[in-house]
Amino acid sequence: MVNATPIERNQLKQFTVNYFTLLGAAVTEQGDLLRVELLPDQLAELEGRAWPQSSYWLNQPEEGITVLYLAFDAANVSQHEQAELVAPGSHRLEQMLTSARKHGQLAILRLVPPGTPCSRHQPHHPYLLFVFRIALEGQRKTEQLCTICIDMLSGEPCPQLLQHIKQTPLVDKAVKNVLPRQISFQTSWQTACAEVLRQLERQDDGWARESLLALAQERRLVDLFYTEQAQKDAGRATEWQERVAEAERRVRPRALIRTVQCALVLTPESIASTLN
Amino acid sequence: MVLENDVDVVIPDKNLIPLRTFPITVPILTFQFDSLYQPPPEEEFTPEVPVTEHFGAAFSRSSVMEILERISQRRWAPLDWYLLAHQAEQLSLLTSRHESLLVLTNLQNRWKKAGVVAYPHQIAATEQVIKEMNGCAILADEVGLGKTIEACMIMKEYMLRGMVSRVLILTPAGLCWQWYGELKEKFGVLATIQRSEYDWERSRVIIASMDRAKRNPHREIIHSLTYDMVIIDEAHKLKNHKTMNWQFVNGIKRKYTLMLTATPVQNDLSELYTLITLLKPGQLGTYREFKRHFVLDKRLPRQSERLRCLLSQVMIRNRRATTSVEFTKRHVQSVPIQFSPEEDALYKCVTCYMQDSVRELGYAAQNVLALITLQREVCSTPLAAAVTLERLIGKYSEPKMRARLEQLHAMAISCSTCSKADRLIELVNRIGDKVLVFTEYRASQQYLRWRLEQHGLVTLGFDGSLSSSRKDWVRELFRRQGDVLVSTESGGEGLNFQFACHVINYDLPWNPMRLEQRIGRVHRLGQTRPVYVYNMATANTIEEHILYLLYEKINMFNLVIGDLELILAELGNADKLEARLYEIVAETAHDPERLRHALEHLAQEFAGAQAQVRAQKEKIDSWLTW
Numbered sequence A: 001m002v003n004a005t006p007i008e009r010n011q012l013k014q015f016t017v018n019y020f021t022l023l024g025a026a027v028t029e030q031g032d033l034l035r036v037e038l039l040p041d042q043l044a045e046l047e048g049r050a051w052p053q054s055s056y057w058l059n060q061p062e063e064g065i066t067v068l069y070l071a072f073d074a075a076n077v078s079q080h081e082q083a084e085l086v087a088p089g090s091h092r093l094e095q096m097l098t099s100a101r102k103h104g105q106l107a108i109l110r111l112v113p114p115g116t117p118c119s120r121h122q123p124h125h126p127y128l129l130f131v132f133r134i135a136l137e138g139q140r141k142t143e144q145l146c147t148i149c150i151d152m153l154s155g156e157p158c159p160q161l162l163q164h165i166k167q168t169p170l171v172d173k174a175v176k177n178v179l180p181r182q183i184s185f186q187t188s189w190q191t192a193c194a195e196v197l198r199q200l201e202r203q204d205d206g207w208a209r210e211s212l213l214a215l216a217q218e219r220r221l222v223d224l225f226y227t228e229q230a231q232k233d234a235g236r237a238t239e240w241q242e243r244v245a246e247a248e249r250r251v252r253p254r255a256l257i258r259t260v261q262c263a264l265v266l267t268p269e270s271i272a273s274t275l276n
Numbered sequence B: 001m002v003l004e005n006d007v008d009v010v011i012p013d014k015n016l017i018p019l020r021t022f023p024i025t026v027p028i029l030t031f032q033f034d035s036l037y038q039p040p041p042e043e044e045f046t047p048e049v050p051v052t053e054h055f056g057a058a059f060s061r062s063s064v065m066e067i068l069e070r071i072s073q074r075r076w077a078p079l080d081w082y083l084l085a086h087q088a089e090q091l092s093l094l095t096s097r098h099e100s101l102l103v104l105t106n107l108q109n110r111w112k113k114a115g116v117v118a119y120p121h122q123i124a125a126t127e128q129v130i131k132e133m134n135g136c137a138i139l140a141d142e143v144g145l146g147k148t149i150e151a152c153m154i155m156k157e158y159m160l161r162g163m164v165s166r167v168l169i170l171t172p173a174g175l176c177w178q179w180y181g182e183l184k185e186k187f188g189v190l191a192t193i194q195r196s197e198y199d200w201e202r203s204r205v206i207i208a209s210m211d212r213a214k215r216n217p218h219r220e221i222i223h224s225l226t227y228d229m230v231i232i233d234e235a236h237k238l239k240n241h242k243t244m245n246w247q248f249v250n251g252i253k254r255k256y257t258l259m260l261t262a263t264p265v266q267n268d269l270s271e272l273y274t275l276i277t278l279l280k281p282g283q284l285g286t287y288r289e290f291k292r293h294f295v296l297d298k299r300l301p302r303q304s305e306r307l308r309c310l311l312s313q314v315m316i317r318n319r320r321a322t323t324s325v326e327f328t329k330r331h332v333q334s335v336p337i338q339f340s341p342e343e344d345a346l347y348k349c350v351t352c353y354m355q356d357s358v359r360e361l362g363y364a365a366q367n368v369l370a371l372i373t374l375q376r377e378v379c380s381t382p383l384a385a386a387v388t389l390e391r392l393i394g395k396y397s398e399p400k401m402r403a404r405l406e407q408l409h410a411m412a413i414s415c416s417t418c419s420k421a422d423r424l425i426e427l428v429n430r431i432g433d434k435v436l437v438f439t440e441y442r443a444s445q446q447y448l449r450w451r452l453e454q455h456g457l458v459t460l461g462f463d464g465s466l467s468s469s470r471k472d473w474v475r476e477l478f479r480r481q482g483d484v485l486v487s488t489e490s491g492g493e494g495l496n497f498q499f500a501c502h503v504i505n506y507d508l509p510w511n512p513m514r515l516e517q518r519i520g521r522v523h524r525l526g527q528t529r530p531v532y533v534y535n536m537a538t539a540n541t542i543e544e545h546i547l548y549l550l551y552e553k554i555n556m557f558n559l560v561i562g563d564l565e566l567i568l569a570e571l572g573n574a575d576k577l578e579a580r581l582y583e584i585v586a587e588t589a590h591d592p593e594r595l596r597h598a599l600e601h602l603a604q605e606f607a608g609a610q611a612q613v614r615a616q617k618e619k620i621d622s623w624l625t626w
Helices: A006-023 A040-046 A074-079 A089-101 A161-167 A185-202 A206-232 A233-252 A269-275 B059-070 B079-097 B102-114 B121-130 B147-160 B171-189 B218-224 B244-250 B269-279 B286-292 B304-312 B341-361 B365-378 B382-395 B401-416 B419-431 B442-455 B468-480 B512-518 B541-552 B563-571 B574-587 B592-624
Strands: A026-030 A035-038 A066-071 A083-085 A106-111 A124-137 A143-152 A254-268 B055-060 B137-141 B168-171 B205-207 B226-232 B251-258 B295-297 B330-337 B434-440 B461-462 B486-488 B502-506 B529-539
Touching: A006 A026, A006 A035, A006 A089, A006 B079, A026 A143, A040 A089, A040 B304, A066 B541, A074 A083, A083 A089, A083 B102, A083 B434, A089 B079, A089 B102, A106 B059, A106 B079, A124 A161, A124 A185, A124 A269, A124 B079, A124 B171, A143 A161, A143 A185, A143 B541, A161 A254, A161 A269, A161 B442, A185 A254, A185 B055, A206 A233, A254 A269, A254 B079, B055 B365, B102 B147, B102 B171, B102 B529, B121 B137, B121 B147, B137 B147, B147 B168, B147 B171, B147 B251, B171 B205, B218 B419, B244 B269, B251 B502, B269 B286, B286 B295, B295 B563, B304 B563, B330 B419, B330 B541, B341 B365, B341 B382, B341 B401, B365 B401, B365 B541, B365 B574, B382 B401, B382 B574, B382 B592, B419 B434, B419 B442, B419 B502, B419 B529, B442 B461, B442 B486, B442 B592, B468 B486, B512 B563, B541 B574, B541 B592, B563 B574, B563 B592, B574 B592
Parallel strands: A066 A083, A106 A254, A254 B055, B137 B251, B168 B205, B168 B226, B226 B251, B330 B529, B434 B486, B434 B502, B461 B486, B502 B529
Antiparallel strands: A026 A035, A035 A066, A124 A143, A124 A254
């Protein structure tokens, strides 16, 4: 069973509190557990189903409220008979992650530099921020996130903005004066993809080499077997190819990249001009 | 008068049977939503482009299309949700960083509720298949050690890691529902049981009978798809490479393969070779190399150590003796019943009618089946016999025959006692716990429920006509509020009733496998209490003979769990045994001594098959134990 490290547990707990607070649920600490009170619609949202729901599978929370007891350490699960573990891979965590992702995939953000007079009416420079999830699949699978920022006027990547975003408060209030973008969303995505590839190229690809070695071993067995078979029966050549393809599906190294979040970041022109 | 639930019965004006439809208690119960695993939607990727000389990359078109669509619809999220979603993305990376099994964490709560316990050998097998065998393995545990659970754990682990989404499960037709139930109840995976040819493409996790799938048009469709994982239950049916089964499986495009069998080899080492070659061609070399290196004689390996080493790279075999699996004790008790004079007269008349008819009509299978069924129904409840007699009267136009049937029918409906039902009520009250009662007949089921409810017991009915969700519902009702579940269905579609531990076989099925399945509803891995099985049989009737065969001669209630299946397979199959029983009863209808003798003979054959199975097991263990 997965038991998160203390740091991970804190992150998980923080996320859980944030999630349920945003959902509007009542969250309280009860010993080492988190007690969450959910109304039927909030429970439906967490469990990924429509609300109100059809009549047959009626939900029957006590007096309309469902109470969850969440533990972040396997050792604390025994504190309450209904306690559920929130840890990497746990069902509740997966539900929260799915729900959060669904609601926060796309946003318009405005950079508000502290101490700088900044009005909604001053010109704002549009940037598009893409968050990519990269799955490096081979003999093993690892994942990483990669954030790329594209200037919607120049069409160029703008990594400097990422630094600013980390240090500068963001708000999601609308802006009146946005400079007209010069490139399409699609073009900016393509530029971001090219940038992701460049970043991947710079990384150590030991994982890929290791997978290629494993693939070579699998192939050697298959080839040895089918060389003789194909001599006897030419019809088995297709089967040979398919068995090789099967081994490749399992261990051939590849990066599968998904775009998981996107934000239109509006930056005061006064700051944008300092970025490039 | 017509009963509820499709059973057309003329109900006599007697106080034995009520003059209204049988009341059925349906306690009010509502459900918590069971949130099941949602496989991610099918994705479309751009063509792969090289990144370095060692690997390439592809971008998901589907994911960006979703975002572009949101942009066009201006579905902007508030900042807080955006930041939370980003936090979610970061946290989900933890999943891929942890090497230990996610499935155990994921299912912890579900298993706690369902009373499922993962045994150490199952956890070890799951880890070994994923970490060392790269998702291609033969799971060859001895029967009863939970190979299905191991396969499901492996599948779910891959699903949680985002490495498996499309799964094909090939199984004998009779096990489809069992797989469905296990996946849904224990793993939260809602699979589809294949019914139409459209199911192949639209279902992400599909369960299908091997016999159906291997035939066109299904075969062609399956061969045109690519599966992330193929699971083959009863994989020993693939040990001959010339068979349609083998060739069909060999043609499936797949990534990971799990084969489940307790007997990867039976008589010939080449069977093992064929099976492993299907899984991983070349693992044992070419056939010529295999024979040269590893076969001394077809039943005797050479270089056993090296062979075992190669086998251990693709096969896992756990044995009962080396695992911590312990089934709770099974107590079996016969409950003898004495007919009342009325019932006895009815039974004798029906038997007499049966003997005369067999003499007159010969041993044609259909005739014999109907007549023996009638005889068995009298042993169950007079009402069940009345239903069949009513049907027979409608079928025959010949006046003499019709008159005789009408006479029997009149006897059945005027029978004012049912000693077996009386005894059942007594027994249920004595047990004072939840009880599963199995009967073979719908009419008896209705009648028993009515009788039990007359005594203040909350009963529920369970039968093959219920949809799977309805079955879930009935089971939950039974678990929470029911006293007695009266079922006509032994398989129970994979549902388990481990919260109960008393099984009453009100009627005995003649197919021993059905009997084992009935008991298996409560006596299985995860049962924590001893299980009590009560077999009701009426003295001096055919039931007594069957009980004698199953209980005393075959000793089937005390066989090692799972062995019965192997023994029956050795004998032909379970249906064949049942047909043999019908044949014996028909042929010896006039002579109880001959009947006893024939049953003894059958029992001897069973004992022979049992010895054969034991010998095979020892042989397999000597080859496959490492």
